[in-house]
Amino acid sequence: MGDLKVGEQDLAEMSSMIQSTVVMEASKQVQALLTSLETTMLDIAITGESGAGKSTFINAIRGLSDEDLGAARTGVTETTTEPMVYQHPKLPTVRLWDLPGIGTSRFQANQYLKQVGFEKYDFFIILASERFRENNGNLARSIRAMDKNFYFVRSKIDQDIKACQRHQNFNKERVLTEIRTDCINCLEKEGVESPKVFLVSSFELHKYDFHKLQDTLVRELNGQKRHVLLLSLPNITVEMIEKKKESLKRHIWKKALLACLISALPTFPVHYNAPLLMETLASYRKNFGLDDESLNTLALRVSKSPCNLKKQITSSLGKDFSEHSVHSALRMAALGGRASVSLVERHVPLLGNLVAGGISFVAIYILLSSSLDSFAQDAQNVLKKAFRAEEEEKLEAYYSQDIGFLYD
Structure with a gap:
């Protein structure tokens, strides 16, 4: 009988091949779910x-x-x-x-x-x-x-x-x-x-x-x-903004998992998930009407200055949406998510190994979730400013003036 001994290198290659096959199949399944959602007429x-x-x-x-x-x-x-x-x-x-x-x-x-x-x-x-x-x-x-x-x-x-x-x-x-x-x-x-x-x-x-x-x-x-x-x-009510946020949150895991799976494939560059994250976050901003085009259109509709509406945006990615700011936010999410990694590894062991360039499923999930929260809050602030009555704004401006002379 031949020698059935399998070397460590052979085992490593076999393990790598099996993991790549599993990752490829999983990524196809998740992509199919997202495609179905994005093509629903x-x-x-x-x-x-x-x-x-x-x-x-x-x-x-x-x-x-x-x-x-x-x-x-x-x-x-x-x-x-x-x-x-x-x-x-x-x-x-x-x-x-x-x-x-x-x-x-x-x-x-x-x-x-x-x-x-x-x-x-x-x-x-x-x-x-x-x-x-x-x-x-x-x-x-x-x-x-x-x-x-x-x-x-x-x-x-x-x-x-x-x-x-x-x-x-x-x-x-x-x-x-x-x-x-x-x-x-x-x-x-x-x-x-x-x-x-x-x-x-x-x-x-x-x-x-x-x-x-x-x-x-x-x-x-x-x-x-x-x-x-x-x-x-x-976005004409706070309740509608909240419903949008909750609906988007139900699909975060698909986006996070796809970005993580793609990064784990040897056929893709490590930072392939960066444009995917940028695209996802950009779509969130549009959904909440925080992009420049949406804000300008709203300002024209309510006869207010676009600058005044933009001032209501306080989140970091809302004010500065760039690849650099997204990477910075992702690094912060990775630091904050390390406590959750062990929990994820226990329930979904494969995800514990899917780390590319320091970017994990947990970090991506935290980034997308926290961004939705802050974008929704920005949208509520813009909504209140856009439809606040002119009389209320005049009254607020009056009481915000320096009235120290009353105490002279």
Whole structure:
């Protein structure tokens, strides 16, 4: 019989080969999970009668004004003659469809849903302005009959409020309640049970019911579609920012594990995970509206200085986002995470060996998690500054002045 003795070098090579195979397979699996998440399509149909403000509503959700490049075309007459798709500027897999106005000569109510291809949309938002129309009820009933969700949005509420302010004994809350109740009653008369009605101004999303619409959409979607919807919605409430943060945190382990696995492969350079981390952190900043383009757009929308909004960003990576600052933050995370390494090694032994250039799974996880926390806080600070009333700011400036002369 031949000599069955295996040398130490042979064992080392065998161990290395097995580990590389395991790492390669694991990295493929994690990459598949991330790819599935990042390629999930969400198709939202915006429909209603001509003149309801569909295009302006689409632009507002996408963070654009009607004059911006790539904005949906608006006009006083019906400008949409066939379904037009608009990608979200930050999330191309989220598509908003501007559907032709129902009841026009080319799109009669009884054939409307078939003509616009209703089956490809995840849900419908029906926009109506001014008085409730019979076509709105027919459309809502037809969508419900086809087992699709719809949400009825009464648009241009700011115009209604402005018109009612001329009346004696004007009460804004009473006006809003009357409009909402009228829409619900009209839909119920058309045979639509328990309709969801929201009052919205596309020029003032932070007012009225838009936050309720956001919460409802998020609550009624599941899985990956819920995640991409969350990331696409504008940051108009602290609660929405927190929901985005928690949704992103549920996927941190995939990003951290992939970066760690890739670095352990001999076919990749040690610092291959650096661009992956930069890309991930950059996407977080965009999700929270902290990149320059988002801040400039918000500043224009609320008529405030971009510099004043940027001053609300206090996190280190929020103020200085560069490869050098990311590496520094990663080194700090590695130092702070050493106490957790033994715990990880006990539960997932392979991860204990996946250390490349001093960068471990634990360090990457801590960096991404802490960055999400600080970016979310920055976003809340920007939100409060952006929508703080001018009167409050003047009062704050007045009381912050030196009033020491009172004690002279």
